[in-house]
Amino acid sequence: MINASLKELSAALAQRKISAVELATLFLNRIERMNPTLNAFITTDRDKTLAQARCADEMRKVGADDAAAASSLHGIPLAHKDIFCTQGWRTTCGSKMLANFISPYDAHVVERFAAAGMVTLGKLNMDEFAMGSSNETSFFGAVKNPWDVSRVPGGSSGGSAAAIAARLAPAATGTDTGGSIRQPAALCGLTGLKPTYGVVSRYGMIAFASSLDQAGPMAKSAEDCALLLTAMAGFDTRDSTSLERPAEDYSRDLNQPLTGLKIGLPKEFFGAGMDNDVRAVVEAALDEYRKLGATTVAVSLPNSELSVPAYYVIAPAEASSNLSRFDGVRYGYRAPDYGDLADMYSKTRAQGFGAEVKRRILIGTYVLSHGYYDAYYLQAQKIRRLIAADFTEAFKQCDVIMGPTSPSVAFAFGAKNADPVQMYLSDIYTISTNLAGLPGMSLPCGFGNNNMPVGLQIIGRWFDETKMLNAAHQYQQVTDWHSRMPEGLA
Protein backbone atom coordinates (compact mmCIF):
# COMPACT_ATOMS: atom_id res chain seq x y z
CA MET A 1 0.00 0.00 0.00
CA ILE A 2 2.75 2.49 0.83
CA ASN A 3 4.13 2.26 -2.71
CA ALA A 4 0.76 2.31 -4.43
CA SER A 5 -0.14 5.04 -6.91
CA LEU A 6 -3.08 7.32 -6.17
CA LYS A 7 -5.04 5.48 -8.86
CA GLU A 8 -4.34 2.16 -7.15
CA LEU A 9 -5.30 3.59 -3.75
CA SER A 10 -8.47 4.97 -5.29
CA ALA A 11 -9.37 1.56 -6.74
CA ALA A 12 -8.62 -0.22 -3.45
CA LEU A 13 -10.90 2.22 -1.60
CA ALA A 14 -13.67 1.92 -4.21
CA GLN A 15 -13.53 -1.90 -4.08
CA ARG A 16 -13.61 -1.75 -0.25
CA LYS A 17 -10.30 -3.60 -0.02
CA ILE A 18 -9.25 -0.95 2.47
CA SER A 19 -11.09 1.83 4.26
CA ALA A 20 -9.99 5.46 4.50
CA VAL A 21 -9.55 4.93 8.25
CA GLU A 22 -7.26 1.93 7.69
CA LEU A 23 -5.26 3.81 5.08
CA ALA A 24 -4.85 6.90 7.27
CA THR A 25 -3.87 4.70 10.23
CA LEU A 26 -1.20 2.97 8.14
CA PHE A 27 0.45 6.31 7.32
CA LEU A 28 -0.06 7.78 10.81
CA ASN A 29 1.74 4.77 12.27
CA ARG A 30 4.64 5.25 9.87
CA ILE A 31 4.80 8.95 10.78
CA GLU A 32 4.84 8.08 14.47
CA ARG A 33 7.69 5.64 13.91
CA MET A 34 9.87 7.61 11.51
CA ASN A 35 9.18 11.28 12.08
CA PRO A 36 11.41 11.50 15.17
CA THR A 37 14.31 10.71 12.80
CA LEU A 38 13.22 12.66 9.72
CA ASN A 39 11.45 15.68 11.27
CA ALA A 40 9.25 15.99 8.16
CA PHE A 41 6.07 16.86 10.08
CA ILE A 42 5.66 19.84 12.40
CA THR A 43 2.11 18.94 13.44
CA THR A 44 0.06 15.75 13.41
CA ASP A 45 -3.30 15.18 15.08
CA ARG A 46 -4.45 11.56 14.99
CA ASP A 47 -7.99 12.36 16.19
CA LYS A 48 -8.57 15.01 13.53
CA THR A 49 -7.12 12.85 10.77
CA LEU A 50 -9.18 9.82 11.75
CA ALA A 51 -12.34 11.92 12.06
CA GLN A 52 -11.82 13.09 8.46
CA ALA A 53 -11.16 9.50 7.36
CA ARG A 54 -14.31 8.22 9.11
CA CYS A 55 -16.26 10.96 7.37
CA ALA A 56 -14.83 9.86 4.00
CA ASP A 57 -15.82 6.24 4.71
CA GLU A 58 -19.34 7.30 5.76
CA MET A 59 -19.79 9.34 2.59
CA ARG A 60 -18.77 6.40 0.49
CA LYS A 61 -21.29 4.19 2.30
CA VAL A 62 -24.09 6.66 1.67
CA GLY A 63 -23.72 6.32 -2.07
CA ALA A 64 -21.27 6.30 -4.92
CA ASP A 65 -23.31 8.83 -6.87
CA ASP A 66 -22.48 11.41 -4.24
CA ALA A 67 -20.21 13.97 -5.84
CA ALA A 68 -17.43 13.62 -3.27
CA ALA A 69 -17.43 9.82 -3.17
CA ALA A 70 -17.17 9.85 -6.95
CA SER A 71 -13.91 11.83 -6.76
CA SER A 72 -10.94 9.66 -7.60
CA LEU A 73 -9.08 11.14 -4.62
CA HIS A 74 -11.84 10.39 -2.10
CA GLY A 75 -10.47 8.85 1.10
CA ILE A 76 -6.81 9.16 0.08
CA PRO A 77 -4.59 10.85 2.68
CA LEU A 78 -2.24 13.75 1.95
CA ALA A 79 -0.22 16.23 3.98
CA HIS A 80 0.03 19.99 3.63
CA LYS A 81 3.11 22.15 3.66
CA ASP A 82 2.82 24.30 6.78
CA ILE A 83 2.50 27.43 4.64
CA PHE A 84 -1.17 26.60 3.90
CA CYS A 85 -3.69 27.85 6.44
CA THR A 86 -5.73 25.03 7.91
CA GLN A 87 -8.63 25.86 10.17
CA GLY A 88 -8.23 24.20 13.56
CA TRP A 89 -4.64 23.06 12.90
CA ARG A 90 -1.55 25.01 13.76
CA THR A 91 -0.04 26.83 10.74
CA THR A 92 3.52 27.85 11.58
CA CYS A 93 5.20 28.58 8.22
CA GLY A 94 8.31 27.12 9.88
CA SER A 95 8.66 30.23 12.05
CA LYS A 96 8.72 31.15 15.72
CA MET A 97 6.59 34.10 14.62
CA LEU A 98 3.66 31.74 13.95
CA ALA A 99 4.63 28.86 16.23
CA ASN A 100 1.23 28.96 17.97
CA PHE A 101 -0.87 30.36 15.14
CA ILE A 102 -4.15 28.57 14.53
CA SER A 103 -5.76 29.86 11.36
CA PRO A 104 -9.42 30.83 11.49
CA TYR A 105 -9.88 29.70 7.87
CA ASP A 106 -8.68 27.19 5.27
CA ALA A 107 -6.52 27.99 2.25
CA HIS A 108 -8.22 27.53 -1.13
CA VAL A 109 -6.01 24.52 -1.85
CA VAL A 110 -6.93 22.96 1.49
CA GLU A 111 -10.63 23.50 0.75
CA ARG A 112 -10.23 21.94 -2.68
CA PHE A 113 -8.64 18.75 -1.37
CA ALA A 114 -11.18 18.52 1.45
CA ALA A 115 -13.98 18.86 -1.10
CA ALA A 116 -12.39 16.03 -3.09
CA GLY A 117 -12.64 13.89 0.05
CA MET A 118 -8.92 13.75 0.84
CA VAL A 119 -7.80 13.18 4.42
CA THR A 120 -5.21 15.48 6.05
CA LEU A 121 -2.29 13.63 7.67
CA GLY A 122 -0.70 16.74 9.16
CA LYS A 123 1.43 19.80 8.48
CA LEU A 124 4.85 19.54 6.92
CA ASN A 125 8.11 21.17 7.91
CA MET A 126 9.65 23.81 5.66
CA ASP A 127 12.24 26.55 5.53
CA GLU A 128 11.06 29.55 7.55
CA PHE A 129 8.56 31.50 5.43
CA ALA A 130 9.73 29.33 2.49
CA MET A 131 13.09 31.13 2.45
CA GLY A 132 15.74 28.49 1.97
CA SER A 133 16.95 25.68 -0.24
CA SER A 134 17.91 23.12 2.40
CA ASN A 135 15.25 23.23 5.11
CA GLU A 136 17.88 24.33 7.59
CA THR A 137 16.15 27.66 8.28
CA SER A 138 13.08 26.06 9.91
CA PHE A 139 12.46 27.15 13.51
CA PHE A 140 11.43 23.52 14.11
CA GLY A 141 14.77 22.09 13.04
CA ALA A 142 16.00 20.75 9.73
CA VAL A 143 14.29 17.91 7.86
CA LYS A 144 16.53 14.93 7.08
CA ASN A 145 16.80 13.45 3.60
CA PRO A 146 15.41 9.87 3.81
CA TRP A 147 18.05 8.70 1.28
CA ASP A 148 20.85 9.77 3.64
CA VAL A 149 19.97 11.43 6.93
CA SER A 150 23.26 13.35 6.99
CA ARG A 151 22.08 15.30 3.93
CA VAL A 152 19.52 18.03 3.33
CA PRO A 153 16.18 17.23 1.67
CA GLY A 154 16.26 20.51 -0.26
CA GLY A 155 13.88 23.36 0.33
CA SER A 156 11.76 25.06 0.98
CA SER A 157 9.21 22.20 0.63
CA GLY A 158 11.67 19.80 2.27
CA GLY A 159 9.14 18.30 4.66
CA SER A 160 6.81 17.52 1.77
CA ALA A 161 9.61 15.85 -0.18
CA ALA A 162 10.98 13.84 2.75
CA ALA A 163 7.50 12.66 3.79
CA ILE A 164 6.74 11.25 0.35
CA ALA A 165 10.21 9.77 -0.16
CA ALA A 166 9.90 7.92 3.17
CA ARG A 167 6.33 6.93 2.30
CA LEU A 168 4.91 8.81 5.29
CA ALA A 169 2.31 10.25 2.90
CA PRO A 170 1.27 9.29 -0.63
CA ALA A 171 1.03 12.94 -1.70
CA ALA A 172 1.66 16.44 -0.42
CA THR A 173 1.21 20.07 -1.27
CA GLY A 174 4.18 22.33 -1.87
CA THR A 175 4.87 25.90 -2.93
CA ASP A 176 7.49 27.14 -5.34
CA THR A 177 8.77 30.74 -5.41
CA GLY A 178 12.22 30.03 -6.87
CA GLY A 179 12.36 26.23 -7.00
CA SER A 180 10.88 25.18 -3.68
CA ILE A 181 8.84 22.31 -5.15
CA ARG A 182 11.23 21.17 -7.87
CA GLN A 183 14.56 21.27 -6.02
CA PRO A 184 13.44 19.18 -3.00
CA ALA A 185 11.59 16.82 -5.37
CA ALA A 186 14.89 16.33 -7.21
CA LEU A 187 16.95 15.88 -4.05
CA CYS A 188 14.51 13.35 -2.57
CA GLY A 189 13.71 11.41 -5.77
CA LEU A 190 10.11 12.38 -6.43
CA THR A 191 7.91 14.14 -8.92
CA GLY A 192 6.78 17.71 -8.26
CA LEU A 193 5.13 20.35 -10.39
CA LYS A 194 4.97 24.12 -10.22
CA PRO A 195 2.05 25.26 -12.38
CA THR A 196 1.88 28.39 -14.52
CA TYR A 197 1.54 31.43 -12.27
CA GLY A 198 -2.14 32.07 -11.54
CA VAL A 199 -3.41 28.51 -12.11
CA VAL A 200 -3.67 27.67 -8.40
CA SER A 201 -5.15 30.18 -5.95
CA ARG A 202 -2.81 31.71 -3.40
CA TYR A 203 -5.67 32.38 -0.96
CA GLY A 204 -4.62 31.22 2.50
CA MET A 205 -1.08 30.47 1.40
CA ILE A 206 1.21 32.61 3.54
CA ALA A 207 2.82 35.09 1.14
CA PHE A 208 6.56 35.25 0.50
CA ALA A 209 6.95 36.92 -2.93
CA SER A 210 3.48 37.34 -4.34
CA SER A 211 4.42 37.76 -8.00
CA LEU A 212 6.37 34.48 -7.92
CA ASP A 213 4.62 32.21 -5.35
CA GLN A 214 2.71 29.29 -6.80
CA ALA A 215 1.37 26.13 -5.17
CA GLY A 216 1.66 22.71 -6.74
CA PRO A 217 1.52 18.97 -6.12
CA MET A 218 4.32 16.68 -4.97
CA ALA A 219 3.96 12.90 -5.32
CA LYS A 220 5.72 9.80 -6.60
CA SER A 221 4.71 10.04 -10.24
CA ALA A 222 3.51 12.37 -12.96
CA GLU A 223 0.24 10.44 -13.08
CA ASP A 224 -0.33 11.23 -9.38
CA CYS A 225 0.63 14.89 -9.88
CA ALA A 226 -1.88 15.20 -12.74
CA LEU A 227 -4.71 13.97 -10.51
CA LEU A 228 -3.69 16.31 -7.70
CA LEU A 229 -3.28 19.34 -9.97
CA THR A 230 -6.74 18.76 -11.46
CA ALA A 231 -8.13 19.02 -7.92
CA MET A 232 -5.99 22.03 -6.90
CA ALA A 233 -6.31 24.27 -9.94
CA GLY A 234 -9.15 26.64 -10.65
CA PHE A 235 -10.37 30.19 -10.44
CA ASP A 236 -10.82 31.76 -7.01
CA THR A 237 -12.14 35.31 -6.56
CA ARG A 238 -10.24 35.67 -3.27
CA ASP A 239 -6.86 35.73 -5.06
CA SER A 240 -6.61 38.84 -7.23
CA THR A 241 -4.12 37.11 -9.57
CA SER A 242 -6.10 33.87 -9.92
CA LEU A 243 -6.79 33.33 -13.60
CA GLU A 244 -10.29 32.83 -14.93
CA ARG A 245 -9.84 29.87 -17.24
CA PRO A 246 -11.97 26.84 -18.08
CA ALA A 247 -11.33 23.84 -15.79
CA GLU A 248 -8.83 21.33 -17.15
CA ASP A 249 -8.34 17.60 -16.76
CA TYR A 250 -4.56 17.49 -16.41
CA SER A 251 -4.56 13.70 -16.93
CA ARG A 252 -6.05 13.94 -20.39
CA ASP A 253 -2.85 13.70 -22.42
CA LEU A 254 -0.78 11.39 -20.22
CA ASN A 255 -0.91 8.53 -22.70
CA GLN A 256 -0.07 10.44 -25.86
CA PRO A 257 3.03 9.10 -27.64
CA LEU A 258 6.09 11.38 -27.64
CA THR A 259 6.82 10.92 -31.33
CA GLY A 260 7.79 14.28 -32.76
CA LEU A 261 8.12 16.01 -29.37
CA LYS A 262 10.75 18.72 -29.67
CA ILE A 263 12.87 19.11 -26.54
CA GLY A 264 14.90 22.30 -26.19
CA LEU A 265 18.21 22.01 -24.36
CA PRO A 266 19.41 25.44 -23.20
CA LYS A 267 23.18 25.55 -23.44
CA GLU A 268 23.24 27.67 -20.28
CA PHE A 269 21.76 24.72 -18.32
CA PHE A 270 24.53 22.37 -19.39
CA GLY A 271 27.53 24.56 -18.59
CA ALA A 272 30.29 24.36 -16.02
CA GLY A 273 28.04 24.84 -12.99
CA MET A 274 26.61 21.32 -13.13
CA ASP A 275 28.30 18.41 -11.30
CA ASN A 276 29.48 15.58 -13.54
CA ASP A 277 27.40 12.90 -11.85
CA VAL A 278 24.26 14.98 -12.42
CA ARG A 279 25.25 15.60 -16.03
CA ALA A 280 25.72 11.89 -16.78
CA VAL A 281 22.31 10.97 -15.40
CA VAL A 282 20.51 13.86 -17.16
CA GLU A 283 22.19 12.96 -20.48
CA ALA A 284 21.05 9.33 -20.06
CA ALA A 285 17.49 10.54 -19.46
CA LEU A 286 17.62 12.59 -22.66
CA ASP A 287 18.76 9.47 -24.55
CA GLU A 288 15.71 7.70 -23.18
CA TYR A 289 13.53 10.51 -24.55
CA ARG A 290 15.15 10.13 -27.97
CA LYS A 291 14.26 6.42 -27.85
CA LEU A 292 10.68 7.43 -27.09
CA GLY A 293 10.58 9.36 -30.36
CA ALA A 294 11.44 12.85 -29.18
CA THR A 295 14.07 14.99 -30.84
CA THR A 296 16.36 17.45 -29.07
CA VAL A 297 17.34 20.87 -30.27
CA ALA A 298 19.91 23.29 -28.84
CA VAL A 299 18.36 26.52 -27.60
CA SER A 300 19.69 29.49 -25.67
CA LEU A 301 18.46 31.45 -22.68
CA PRO A 302 21.15 34.14 -22.82
CA ASN A 303 20.05 36.05 -19.73
CA SER A 304 19.68 33.04 -17.44
CA GLU A 305 22.83 33.86 -15.46
CA LEU A 306 21.04 37.03 -14.38
CA SER A 307 18.07 35.12 -13.00
CA VAL A 308 19.48 34.48 -9.52
CA PRO A 309 20.63 38.07 -8.89
CA ALA A 310 17.36 39.47 -10.33
CA TYR A 311 15.41 37.08 -8.12
CA TYR A 312 17.37 38.19 -5.04
CA VAL A 313 16.21 41.74 -5.65
CA ILE A 314 12.58 41.03 -6.55
CA ALA A 315 11.80 38.27 -4.04
CA PRO A 316 13.25 40.07 -0.97
CA ALA A 317 11.55 43.33 -2.06
CA GLU A 318 8.17 41.62 -2.13
CA ALA A 319 8.98 39.69 1.05
CA SER A 320 9.89 42.85 2.98
CA SER A 321 6.46 44.22 2.13
CA ASN A 322 4.53 40.97 2.74
CA LEU A 323 6.21 40.25 6.06
CA SER A 324 5.52 43.73 7.44
CA ARG A 325 2.20 42.28 8.65
CA PHE A 326 4.04 40.34 11.35
CA ASP A 327 4.21 43.07 13.96
CA GLY A 328 2.88 41.44 17.11
CA VAL A 329 -0.49 43.18 16.97
CA ARG A 330 -3.12 41.00 15.30
CA TYR A 331 -1.67 37.49 15.40
CA GLY A 332 1.50 35.57 16.03
CA TYR A 333 4.38 36.24 18.37
CA ARG A 334 4.78 39.38 20.48
CA ALA A 335 7.97 40.13 22.43
CA PRO A 336 7.43 39.82 26.19
CA ASP A 337 9.15 43.10 27.13
CA TYR A 338 9.13 46.37 25.24
CA GLY A 339 8.88 50.14 25.63
CA ASP A 340 6.91 52.12 23.09
CA LEU A 341 5.10 50.92 19.96
CA ALA A 342 8.15 51.11 17.67
CA ASP A 343 10.16 49.18 20.25
CA MET A 344 7.44 46.51 20.39
CA TYR A 345 7.54 46.08 16.61
CA SER A 346 11.35 45.95 16.49
CA LYS A 347 11.76 43.50 19.36
CA THR A 348 8.88 41.30 18.18
CA ARG A 349 10.38 41.03 14.71
CA ALA A 350 13.95 40.61 16.00
CA GLN A 351 12.89 37.70 18.21
CA GLY A 352 10.19 36.19 15.98
CA PHE A 353 12.14 35.93 12.70
CA GLY A 354 15.19 33.76 12.05
CA ALA A 355 18.46 34.95 10.51
CA GLU A 356 17.72 34.22 6.83
CA VAL A 357 14.27 35.83 6.96
CA LYS A 358 15.73 38.95 8.57
CA ARG A 359 18.48 39.06 5.95
CA ARG A 360 15.95 39.00 3.13
CA ILE A 361 13.71 41.60 4.75
CA LEU A 362 16.72 43.90 5.15
CA ILE A 363 17.82 43.39 1.53
CA GLY A 364 14.28 44.00 0.36
CA THR A 365 13.98 47.13 2.47
CA TYR A 366 17.27 48.39 1.05
CA VAL A 367 16.44 47.84 -2.63
CA LEU A 368 13.08 49.56 -2.18
CA SER A 369 14.45 52.47 -0.18
CA HIS A 370 14.77 56.02 -1.45
CA GLY A 371 17.65 56.44 -3.86
CA TYR A 372 18.07 52.73 -4.64
CA TYR A 373 14.66 51.80 -6.06
CA ASP A 374 15.52 52.55 -9.69
CA ALA A 375 19.02 51.12 -9.55
CA TYR A 376 18.00 47.80 -8.02
CA TYR A 377 14.30 47.08 -8.04
CA LEU A 378 13.28 48.66 -11.34
CA GLN A 379 16.41 47.35 -13.06
CA ALA A 380 15.66 43.81 -11.78
CA GLN A 381 12.12 44.07 -13.14
CA LYS A 382 13.46 45.06 -16.56
CA ILE A 383 15.83 42.11 -16.50
CA ARG A 384 12.90 39.91 -15.52
CA ARG A 385 11.29 40.86 -18.83
CA LEU A 386 14.47 39.95 -20.72
CA ILE A 387 14.48 36.55 -19.00
CA ALA A 388 10.83 35.93 -19.91
CA ALA A 389 11.51 37.02 -23.51
CA ASP A 390 14.35 34.47 -23.73
CA PHE A 391 11.82 31.72 -23.08
CA THR A 392 9.36 33.06 -25.64
CA GLU A 393 12.17 32.95 -28.19
CA ALA A 394 13.32 29.45 -27.18
CA PHE A 395 9.79 28.03 -27.34
CA LYS A 396 9.63 28.98 -31.04
CA GLN A 397 11.98 26.04 -31.57
CA CYS A 398 10.70 23.47 -29.10
CA ASP A 399 7.65 22.16 -27.19
CA VAL A 400 9.31 21.70 -23.82
CA ILE A 401 12.68 22.60 -22.31
CA MET A 402 14.70 20.07 -20.33
CA GLY A 403 17.76 20.18 -18.14
CA PRO A 404 18.90 19.45 -14.61
CA THR A 405 16.71 20.60 -11.72
CA SER A 406 19.65 21.17 -9.38
CA PRO A 407 23.39 21.48 -10.11
CA SER A 408 24.25 18.82 -7.52
CA VAL A 409 22.71 15.97 -5.55
CA ALA A 410 21.64 16.64 -1.95
CA PHE A 411 24.46 18.23 0.03
CA ALA A 412 25.46 17.68 3.66
CA PHE A 413 23.97 19.71 6.50
CA GLY A 414 25.94 22.88 7.10
CA ALA A 415 27.69 22.74 3.70
CA LYS A 416 26.25 26.02 2.43
CA ASN A 417 24.98 27.60 5.63
CA ALA A 418 27.80 30.05 6.18
CA ASP A 419 27.53 31.56 2.71
CA PRO A 420 24.05 32.77 1.71
CA VAL A 421 25.09 33.45 -1.90
CA GLN A 422 26.30 29.84 -2.38
CA MET A 423 22.96 28.61 -1.03
CA TYR A 424 21.10 30.93 -3.43
CA LEU A 425 22.97 29.41 -6.38
CA SER A 426 21.50 25.96 -5.71
CA ASP A 427 18.35 27.29 -7.40
CA ILE A 428 20.17 28.44 -10.52
CA TYR A 429 18.16 26.24 -12.93
CA THR A 430 14.75 26.74 -11.36
CA ILE A 431 14.46 30.47 -10.66
CA SER A 432 14.05 31.73 -14.24
CA THR A 433 10.84 29.70 -14.56
CA ASN A 434 9.28 31.60 -11.64
CA LEU A 435 10.41 34.96 -12.98
CA ALA A 436 8.76 34.16 -16.33
CA GLY A 437 5.67 32.61 -14.68
CA LEU A 438 6.15 29.36 -16.61
CA PRO A 439 5.21 25.88 -15.43
CA GLY A 440 8.06 23.60 -14.42
CA MET A 441 8.43 20.16 -12.95
CA SER A 442 11.07 17.78 -11.67
CA LEU A 443 11.06 14.01 -12.00
CA PRO A 444 13.55 11.43 -10.80
CA CYS A 445 15.90 10.24 -13.55
CA GLY A 446 18.57 8.23 -11.76
CA PHE A 447 21.19 8.41 -9.06
CA GLY A 448 24.41 10.39 -8.79
CA ASN A 449 27.25 10.40 -6.29
CA ASN A 450 26.71 8.50 -3.05
CA ASN A 451 23.59 6.97 -4.59
CA MET A 452 21.59 10.16 -4.16
CA PRO A 453 18.64 10.92 -6.48
CA VAL A 454 18.94 13.27 -9.47
CA GLY A 455 16.03 15.25 -10.90
CA LEU A 456 15.28 16.04 -14.53
CA GLN A 457 13.58 19.39 -14.98
CA ILE A 458 10.91 19.95 -17.61
CA ILE A 459 9.78 23.50 -18.37
CA GLY A 460 6.65 23.99 -20.44
CA ARG A 461 5.05 26.82 -22.34
CA TRP A 462 2.63 28.97 -20.37
CA PHE A 463 -0.41 26.78 -19.47
CA ASP A 464 1.13 23.69 -21.07
CA GLU A 465 1.11 21.56 -17.92
CA THR A 466 -0.53 18.67 -19.78
CA LYS A 467 2.40 18.48 -22.24
CA MET A 468 4.94 18.38 -19.40
CA LEU A 469 2.94 15.74 -17.56
CA ASN A 470 2.63 13.72 -20.76
CA ALA A 471 6.40 13.84 -21.28
CA ALA A 472 7.06 12.89 -17.65
CA HIS A 473 4.49 10.08 -17.62
CA GLN A 474 5.79 8.48 -20.82
CA TYR A 475 9.31 8.47 -19.36
CA GLN A 476 7.94 6.89 -16.18
CA GLN A 477 6.36 4.12 -18.27
CA VAL A 478 9.79 2.97 -19.45
CA THR A 479 11.85 3.71 -16.31
CA ASP A 480 11.32 2.89 -12.65
CA TRP A 481 13.31 5.66 -10.90
CA HIS A 482 10.09 7.14 -9.56
CA SER A 483 9.11 3.93 -7.80
CA ARG A 484 12.44 3.48 -5.98
CA MET A 485 12.42 4.16 -2.28
CA PRO A 486 15.21 4.58 0.26
CA GLU A 487 16.43 1.32 1.77
CA GLY A 488 15.66 0.51 5.36
CA LEU A 489 12.44 2.52 5.46
CA ALA A 490 9.95 -0.19 4.48
Next chain:
Amino acid sequence: MSLNQEGVGRIARLARIELSAAESAATQDQLNDILGFIARLQAVDTTGIEPMAHAVDVVQRLRPDFITETDRRADFQAIAPEVEGGLYLVPKVIE
Protein backbone atom coordinates in the same frame (compact mmCIF):
# COMPACT_ATOMS: atom_id res chain seq x y z
CA MET B 1 27.56 50.45 -3.38
CA SER B 2 28.27 48.95 0.00
CA LEU B 3 26.60 49.47 3.32
CA ASN B 4 28.42 50.92 6.34
CA GLN B 5 27.33 50.45 9.96
CA GLU B 6 25.20 53.55 9.81
CA GLY B 7 23.48 52.29 6.65
CA VAL B 8 22.75 48.93 8.25
CA GLY B 9 21.21 50.73 11.21
CA ARG B 10 19.04 52.84 8.94
CA ILE B 11 17.75 49.81 6.99
CA ALA B 12 17.08 47.87 10.20
CA ARG B 13 15.12 50.84 11.56
CA LEU B 14 13.07 51.06 8.36
CA ALA B 15 12.39 47.31 8.55
CA ARG B 16 11.54 47.53 12.27
CA ILE B 17 14.04 44.85 13.22
CA GLU B 18 16.19 45.46 16.29
CA LEU B 19 19.85 44.53 15.77
CA SER B 20 22.35 44.22 18.60
CA ALA B 21 25.83 45.69 18.04
CA ALA B 22 27.28 42.20 17.47
CA GLU B 23 24.52 41.26 15.03
CA SER B 24 24.94 44.53 13.22
CA ALA B 25 28.58 43.81 12.32
CA ALA B 26 27.83 40.31 11.02
CA THR B 27 24.77 41.59 9.17
CA GLN B 28 26.83 44.28 7.47
CA ASP B 29 29.19 41.65 5.98
CA GLN B 30 26.38 39.37 4.83
CA LEU B 31 24.34 42.16 3.30
CA ASN B 32 27.40 43.46 1.45
CA ASP B 33 28.08 39.95 0.08
CA ILE B 34 24.53 39.82 -1.26
CA LEU B 35 24.65 43.38 -2.59
CA GLY B 36 27.92 42.52 -4.33
CA PHE B 37 26.21 39.52 -5.91
CA ILE B 38 23.24 41.53 -7.21
CA ALA B 39 25.45 44.43 -8.34
CA ARG B 40 26.07 42.64 -11.67
CA LEU B 41 22.54 43.67 -12.69
CA GLN B 42 23.80 47.26 -13.02
CA ALA B 43 25.99 46.35 -15.97
CA VAL B 44 23.06 45.22 -18.12
CA ASP B 45 21.77 47.64 -20.75
CA THR B 46 18.01 47.80 -20.26
CA THR B 47 17.32 50.92 -22.30
CA GLY B 48 13.75 50.85 -23.59
CA ILE B 49 12.78 47.69 -21.67
CA GLU B 50 9.47 47.88 -19.79
CA PRO B 51 9.75 46.70 -16.18
CA MET B 52 7.90 43.40 -15.64
CA ALA B 53 6.06 43.66 -12.33
CA HIS B 54 4.17 40.43 -12.64
CA ALA B 55 4.33 36.99 -14.20
CA VAL B 56 1.12 37.40 -16.16
CA ASP B 57 -0.28 40.54 -17.70
CA VAL B 58 -3.76 40.76 -16.23
CA VAL B 59 -5.87 43.74 -15.39
CA GLN B 60 -7.05 44.03 -11.81
CA ARG B 61 -10.46 42.39 -11.57
CA LEU B 62 -13.37 44.51 -10.36
CA ARG B 63 -16.45 43.31 -8.51
CA PRO B 64 -19.72 44.90 -7.46
CA ASP B 65 -19.45 46.60 -4.08
CA PHE B 66 -21.51 44.11 -2.04
CA ILE B 67 -20.77 42.79 1.41
CA THR B 68 -19.42 39.28 0.91
CA GLU B 69 -17.81 38.62 4.30
CA THR B 70 -19.53 37.58 7.48
CA ASP B 71 -18.57 39.18 10.80
CA ARG B 72 -15.89 36.97 12.35
CA ARG B 73 -14.32 39.52 14.65
CA ALA B 74 -14.35 37.19 17.65
CA ASP B 75 -12.54 34.43 15.70
CA PHE B 76 -9.89 36.81 14.44
CA GLN B 77 -9.32 38.45 17.80
CA ALA B 78 -9.07 35.09 19.57
CA ILE B 79 -5.61 34.67 18.00
CA ALA B 80 -4.31 38.18 18.81
CA PRO B 81 -1.62 38.71 21.47
CA GLU B 82 -3.69 41.27 23.43
CA VAL B 83 -7.27 42.48 22.92
CA GLU B 84 -9.85 44.22 25.04
CA GLY B 85 -13.43 45.13 24.26
CA GLY B 86 -13.01 44.24 20.59
CA LEU B 87 -9.86 46.36 20.22
CA TYR B 88 -6.24 45.35 19.61
CA LEU B 89 -4.06 46.64 22.44
CA VAL B 90 -0.68 48.26 21.74
CA PRO B 91 1.57 50.53 23.82
CA LYS B 92 0.25 54.06 24.20
CA VAL B 93 1.00 56.09 21.03
CA ILE B 94 -0.27 59.56 22.01
CA GLU B 95 0.71 60.97 25.40
